[in-house]
Amino acid sequence: MHKEYFINTLTPESSLTDFFLVKGISIRTGSNRKMFLDVILGDATGEINGKKWDVTEDEAIVLDQIKEGDLVRIKADVTEWNGLLQLKVLRIRKAVKEDKLEMADYIKTAPEDPAAMFDYVLNSAEHISDPDLQGLTLRFLRENREKLLYYPAAMRNHHAEMGGLLYHIKRMLMTGEKMCEIYPFLDRDWVVCGVILHDMEKLNEIISNEWGISPGYTLEGQLLGHLVQGVKRVDRMAGEAGIPEEKALMLEHMILAHHYEPEYGSPRKPLFPEAELLHYLDMMDAKMYDFEDALAGTPPGDFTQRVRTLDGRMLYKPTFNKDNE
Ligand SMILES: [Fe+2]
Ligand SMILES: [Fe+2]
Numbered sequence: 001m002h003k004e005y006f007i008n009t010l011t012p013e014s015s016l017t018d019f020f021l022v023k024g025i026s027i028r029t030g031s032n033r034k035m036f037l038d039v040i041l042g043d044a045t046g047e048i049n050g051k052k053w054d055v056t057e058d059e060a061i062v063l064d065q066i067k068e069g070d071l072v073r074i075k076a077d078v079t080e081w082n083g084l085l086q087l088k089v090l091r092i093r094k095a096v097k098e099d100k101l102e103m104a105d106y107i108k109t110a111p112e113d114p115a116a117m118f119d120y121v122l123n124s125a126e127h128i129s130d131p132d133l134q135g136l137t138l139r140f141l142r143e144n145r146e147k148l149l150y151y152p153a154a155m156r157n158h159h160a161e162m163g164g165l166l167y168h169i170k171r172m173l174m175t176g177e178k179m180c181e182i183y184p185f186l187d188r189d190w191v192v193c194g195v196i197l198h199d200m201e202k203l204n205e206i207i208s209n210e211w212g213i214s215p216g217y218t219l220e221g222q223l224l225g226h227l228v229q230g231v232k233r234v235d236r237m238a239g240e241a242g243i244p245e246e247k248a249l250m251l252e253h254m255i256l257a258h259h260y261e262p263e264y265g266s267p268r269k270p271l272f273p274e275a276e277l278l279h280y281l282d283m284m285d286a287k288m289y290d291f292e293d294a295l296a297g298t299p300p301g302d303f304t305q306r307v308r309t310l311d312g313r314m315l316y317k318p319t320f321n322k323d324n325e
Contacts, residue, residue: 008297
């Protein structure tokens with residue numbers, strides 16, 4: 001079955017019939033007391049929200065069978081709402097065996113081979129010279145290799161794709177290594193260890209299946225979040241390994257401070273330069289990902305839809321760009 005419509009190239013006021021992956025689904029009741037279906041659809045190029053209005057009781061029973069991770073066939077109109085594209089779903093049904101679909105065609109994946117990315121990260125960890133930091137980092141990598149190969153870095157935001165967390169760590173490491181050359185007063189050990197461990201507890205914050213599709217957060221993730229979870233985990237691991245208190249606290253501080261602002265979950269701002277750098281490496285990688293992702297399907301000379309993660313900006317795709325020549 002060939003796909004005809006890709007999410008990142010849809011245009012408003014068009015219609016489509018095609019298969020998509022369900023990434024989130026719920027039946028809700030509107031202010032008019034009528035039920036509607038709220039669905040997040042994905043393919044290899046992106047995600048789009050869909051609404052099916054005026055759902056009847058009988059229909060709701062059928063729609064209730066559709067779950068996150070299912071492939072569905074959709075007939076819909078492409079509309080625009082609040083500067084964002086949305087599908088007005090007219091018909092939706094679960095895909096069946098006869099549709100002959102390949103799951104991999106509908107999954108967004110990081111562009112590099114997961115095993116190679118893992119080896120890159122492992123190699124960086126092996127070059128940490130402090131034995132305590134190296135021990136913690138290697139233990140985390142060895143115990144979580146399998147999950148790291150497919151885990152997304154987020155449910156919705158940057159790197160919400162198969163292998164996204166590893167891709168995020170790998171590119172932060174590449175930038176971090178360069179930064180250590182430019183600012184030789186930085187301690188590479190802390191930079192590398194901080195980068196590899198900063199989002200370690202996303203593995204226990206986000207729920208994900210082996211396709212990197214996430215239906216939601218764990219209870220611990222909802223109540224604590226990956227910063228506090230990370231602090232707890234490092235504290236436990238450091239205790240088990242008998243690591244000096246100051247080292248354990250520094251690493252916990254790096255994790256705790258990497259979101260920088262209290263409103264993003266950090267109760268402390270970074271208090272040493274490697275912790276400050278960690279925040280910028282994290283931000284830069286997330287932002288660059290969002291720019292690249294949003295512009296991927298946009299023709300030169302056009303603007304994107306509003307990008308929620310970039311404060312609603314509509315980005316411009318230049319005509320003069322190396323990729324267009
Ligand atoms: Fe984070
Ligand atoms: Fe991160």
